[in-house]
Amino acid sequence: MDNLLSGIAIIVSLLAAIGFGIPVGIAMAAVAFAGMYLTVGVPFLMTTVGSLPYALSSDYAFVVVPMFIFMGSLTSVSGITQELYSAAHKWNSGIKGGLYYATTLASGGFGAINGSTVVSATLFTRIALPEMLRYQYSSAISAGCIAAAGTFAALIPPSLGMVIYAILTEASIGALLVGGLMPGLLTVAVYFVGIFIIVRVNKDAAPAIAERYSWAEKFGSLKGIWAFMTLAFLVLGGIYSGVMFPSAAGAVGAAGALLISLLRGRLTFRGLNDAVTQSVLTTASLFLIIIGGMLLSRLLLVSGFIGDISSLVESTDLNVWQFLAILIAIYLVLGMFVEGVSMMVMTIPFVHPVATSLGIDPIWMGVIVIKLVEIGALTPPVGINLFAVTGASEGRINMQTMFRGILPFLVMEAFTLGLIIAFPLISTWLPSQMYN
Structure with a gap:
């Protein structure tokens, strides 16, 4: 009972520190320092602080994190993502709500070469939102669609969330990445059905069909996505075939993105500098959170x-x-x-042992947790994707509009989560076939 009370006191102290505005990574580390000092003494505290951060940051498995981030940054600054969206737009022209479908489809594709939901939501706000508003789509539904579709990157490999979950639980990174594929594609399919219903029930959600492209233009747009297809083949093909471990696939993907960007002549020095800077800052912030979380887990x-x-x-x-x-x-x-990442690092240390004691499949559990993290990224008032969209919209979308637009997509996410829980094979069948 004393141990339970101590744990509750630790969690309450952490939540109080976060409530006072202390960054999550620093709050977790500070609570861990104080807790170890009070419970196990200075020698254990100094040994842990001296060894754990180094052991964690030097773990070879973590090399996949900066590589996936760098690959996603390069695809955004070199125009690969814009061409993917352009192709999706042309193939969905002539359909009521075509830009919603195009955004969903392109976000799903982008998820295959980028593991960050925030990057996806920010990028597609800049690419898709102006087009949606120009064709007089509902601003609320447009913003909701972009924010929600950004979460596909959390499930569709390569997923940073899956990698972090695997490292926190010592599960197979490859199996978890493979396990996220079918749930990710299922989410895309549910969104397609949901959008179909929205544009027919809500007459103001999308305009009458205003633009059509010829078959020649549609097939011509496919020439622009060769870069995306090559990267997806390198990363996903390498992981699924077993030729490369996820860490190696991340490095190959980043090198491939750099080479393709240079060959296409689309990468400027400024663009490369922006991609490197963004990757370093994102990686550093993630490591701060993870190290703080592991210190708290040790406590x-x-x-x-x-x-x-x-x-x-x-x-x-x-x-x-x-x-x-x-x-x-x-x-x-x-x-x-x-x-989301902070939430995982805070909860996995005590959630995972309980799940293991109940005999829950670790892949199924990982997919459920990542799906819940996705939903958290869309949940007011602090859903990070909501802020990403409103911030990147340059004043065209306010938070009130954003909150209205995200509600139907939260219903779709809840429905998808129900399917994943009701049918575990959606998450476990593919890994069981590939890793047995």
Whole structure:
């Protein structure tokens, strides 16, 4: 009981620190320092602080993080993503709500070469939103579609969220990346059905068909996506075939993106500098959060909280469905106030042992957690994708409009989550076939 109270005090202290505006990574590290000092003493604290951050940051598995970020940054500054969207736009012309479908399709494709939801949402706000407003699409639904479609990058490989989850739980990075493919494609399919319903129920959601492209123009647009197809083949093909580990696939993808950008003559020195700077800053902020989270995890472990919470669950005969219901409630509440990676790092240290004790498949669990993180990125008032869209819209979208537009897409996400929970094979079948 004392250990449980200590763990609760640690969590409350962390939430209080975050509430005072302290950055999540620093808050977790500070609480961990204070907790170790009080519970296990200075020698253990100094040993942990001296060894854990270095061991974590020098882990070869983490090389995939900056590589995937750099690859995504290069595709955005060199115009590869714009050409992907242009092709999707032309192929969906002549369909009511065609730009919604194009944004969904292009975001799904972009997710295959970029692992960041924020980058995806920001980029497609700049590419798609002006077109949507020019053709008099609903500003609210347009903003909601862009923000929601940005989350595809969290499930469709390569996914930074999956990589971080795998490292936090010591699960197979490759199996988790493969496990996210079918749920990611399922989400795209649900969005297509949802958009079909929206544009027919809400007459103001999209205008009458105003633009059509010839078959020659449609097929001509496909010439512009060879760069995207090459990168997707390098990264996904390398992972799925087993030729490359995810860390190597990330490096090959980044090198491929750099080479393609140079060959196309689209990469300026300024663009390369922007891509490198963005990658370094994003990677550094992620590592700060992860190191802080691992220090906090070590504190929860040595304090006895994790062991006691697992024993408590076993003694109360909590079943899988009750556990998942509690997990969903926790993530939905946290998602309103805490960014996704921070939320994972804060919760996985005590959620994963409980899931393991209940015999939950780690791949299925990983997909559910990432899907909940996706929903958190869209949940007011602090959904990070909502801020990404409003910030990149340059004043054309305000938060009130954003909140209205995201609601139908949250319904779609809830429906998809229900399917993933009801049918675990959606997440586990492909990894079981490839990794047995």
